[in-house]
Amino acid sequence: MTTTPYAARTTAVAARATDLSKVYGQGETQVVALDHVSVDFRQGEFTAIMGPSGSGKSTLMHCVAGLDSFSGGSVRIGETELSTLKDKQLTKLRRDKIGFIFQAFNLLPTLTALENITLPMDIAGRKPDKQWLEQVISMVGLAGRLSHRPTELSGGQQQRVAVARALASQPDIIFGDEPTGNLDSRSGAEVLGFLRNSVRELGQTVVMVTHDPVAAAYADRVIFLADGRIVDEMLSPTADGVLDRMKDFDAKGRTS
Ligand SMILES: Nc1ncnc2c1ncn2[C@@H]1O[C@H](COP(=O)(O)OP(=O)(O)OP(=O)(O)O)[C@@H](O)[C@H]1O
Ligand SMILES: [Mg+2]
Numbered sequence: 001m002t003t004t005p006y007a008a009r010t011t012a013v014a015a016r017a018t019d020l021s022k023v024y025g026q027g028e029t030q031v032v033a034l035d036h037v038s039v040d041f042r043q044g045e046f047t048a049i050m051g052p053s054g055s056g057k058s059t060l061m062h063c064v065a066g067l068d069s070f071s072g073g074s075v076r077i078g079e080t081e082l083s084t085l086k087d088k089q090l091t092k093l094r095r096d097k098i099g100f101i102f103q104a105f106n107l108l109p110t111l112t113a114l115e116n117i118t119l120p121m122d123i124a125g126r127k128p129d130k131q132w133l134e135q136v137i138s139m140v141g142l143a144g145r146l147s148h149r150p151t152e153l154s155g156g157q158q159q160r161v162a163v164a165r166a167l168a169s170q171p172d173i174i175f176g177d178e179p180t181g182n183l184d185s186r187s188g189a190e191v192l193g194f195l196r197n198s199v200r201e202l203g204q205t206v207v208m209v210t211h212d213p214v215a216a217a218y219a220d221r222v223i224f225l226a227d228g229r230i231v232d233e234m235l236s237p238t239a240d241g242v243l244d245r246m247k248d249f250d251a252k253g254r255t256s
Pocket of ligand 2: 057058059
């Protein structure tokens with residue numbers, strides 16, 4: 001097994017990629033989207049994934065979240081190796097253990113806010129913990145909007161519904177692919193604040209892809225991808241620190 005400075009710390013691991021590779025296409029059109037990536041996402045930690053467009057951020061997130069197959073290496077969610085699961089078991093694991101927040105909120109237009117929030121649990125045949133649900137709804141400030149349909153909500157409110165939906169089932173880990181990408185800075189800051197609080201106060205584990213150094217600064221650590229590899233990691237990031245690091249990569253890219 002390959003170990004890197006990015007793997008192997010002490011706390012329990014919510015998700016782990018080991019030597020993960022993902023190759024799209026064949027021959028001349030082949031693209032190595034992930035090139036032997038090893039990374040741990042520890043419980044109760046908020047990680048941001050950054051890197052240039054095409055560096056493999058979404059691919060990494062999708063492979064670790066069991067949304068996409070991979071070409072080599074392994075992924076585990078908690079104690080479960082994804083490669084050992086059949087399709088149905090993988091679907092169940094995604095539904096029971098993982099929360100998702102996407103850039104395009106992905107709400108069902110015919111359902112109310114509350115119905116959207118509880119939908120994954122309804123599908124799983126699980127009853128939401130009422131007290132928890134109320135806590136989540138009040139945290140994201142949606143108490144007065146529960147009977148509204150997505151078209152009757154602003155973008156920021158829709159994304160708050162998506163955040164509440166991800167938190168409602170108390171998943172082991174939440175993945176967000178640019179969850180604030182479609183929001184203005186104020187709504188974005190609110191959503192990031194909820195994610196930050198869910199980690200600090202509720203012990204959630206969050207992994208978020210972002211292009212925005214300000215968003216990344218809400219995380220406990222940032223990992224930087226370039227050309228399908230992890231090239232750096234920053235703990236307790238600040239927006240300025242992240243921005244400087246990104247400038248370094250740009251400068252290196254131009255001179256090499
Ligand atoms: N379905 C696909 N078929 C072929 N190549 C793909 C496919 N999906 C992604 N790629 C390639 O894999 C590489 C990584 O893509 P990925 O979407 O992970 O990048 P990203 O870092 O999320 O970029 P962005 O910031 O633009 O969202 C890119 O070179 C991309 O062109
Ligand atoms: Mg992407």
